[in-house]
Amino acid sequence: MLVDQLQTNPQIPVRAVKHQLESNLEVKIHPQKAFRALQKAKKTLKGDYKDQYGDLRDYVIELRRSNPGSTVKIEVEDCHDPSSSTRVFKRIYICLGACNRGFRAIGRDLLGVDGAFMKEPASGFLLTDVGLDCNNGIYPLAYAIVESECLSSWTWFLELVASDLELNEMSNFTFISDRQKGLISAVAKVFPVAEHRFCLRHIHENMKKNWRGACATATTVPQFERAMAAFKDFSEPAYVYLTKIPPAQWTRSHFSG
Known part of the structure; x- marks a missing residue:
């Protein structure tokens, strides 16, 4: 039922x-x-999702069979009992052959890397590596499931990407990412001469945590005026731009209700 x-x-x-x-x-x-x-x-x-881990090797074989040229790597936890017939899953990396060949054909030396937390029941982190196609659309290259966003997992991921794209440590690629500490260190370690740029959206989101738009959220006129004065000290051009917009259209302190 x-x-x-x-x-x-x-x-x-x-x-x-x-x-x-x-x-x-x-x-x-x-x-x-x-x-x-x-x-x-x-x-x-x-x-049972736990039982499905036992099918991972069959999944790897099928990926390689149906996608010639694909790279699929599985890493397991260190085993304290060598005689044990089972292993504990740690990481998996996948780069489909068609995606690899397509990225090489595009010829744009730009890669965006990011990580996202995976919710239960299978917790962990999804690492992704994407480029841009000829229409500036997102082009997926490789992804991995890892235990955490740390220097070790990012280094492992980027070294496999370097191997797939035949990049050496002197490759002058451009990487775009957030400011995750493990990722910054990993890029510097694997690609020491590459240009590493930070995503403006992530910078903006982090800024909003500290500067939440006090001018727009002010509830009284005096509070609004104090916030605007402080904002003028922060950036006078931005202050002048805001003064050209009627406050009744964007700040709570001037709303009618």
């Missing part, structure tokens, strides 16, 4: 499951029991 519902509504909340079970069974159901029932139904529908 729950499996059928998950197929049509994958985001069904636990409270809805609880209500439905209580209606069908005519008994009170604890929320935790409803949660376990939902998890069991998801496992029945999608399989």
Whole structure:
């Protein structure tokens, strides 16, 4: 019953499951029991994600078979028991052959690198390496699943990218990224002469944490005037630009309601 519902509504909340079970069974159901029932139904529908790690090597073989020239690397945790027949997954790197050949054909020595946190159940970090195509669109080159965004994982990732693109440490590529410390050190280590630029969007987002637009969020006229005076000291050209826009159109202190 729950499996059928998950197929049509994958985001069904636990409270809805609880209500439905209580209606069908005519008994009170604890929320935790409803949660376990939902998890069991998801496992029945999608399989156990932990068991799927055992299929990784078959996945690698299939990728290489169906995508000639692809690079797929798996790294496992150090094993304290050499006699053990099992290993614990640590990282995987994938660069499809077609993407590699296409990037080389484009011939633009520019790569953007970034990392994103992966939510449960399979936590970790997704590292990506993208270029620009002839229309300035995003062109995917390689990606990896790693344990964390650190110097070790970024160095491992960039060294594999360098190997795929046949780049040496003196290659004069241009990299664009955020200011993640491990990434900055890794680029300097693997490509010491490369130009490393920082993404303006990330800089802007980080600036907003410290400067949240006090002029626009001021709720009284005196507060607005103090914020504008401080902003003038920060940047007079930007201050002059703002003064040309009627305050009633952009600051809360001058809104009518």
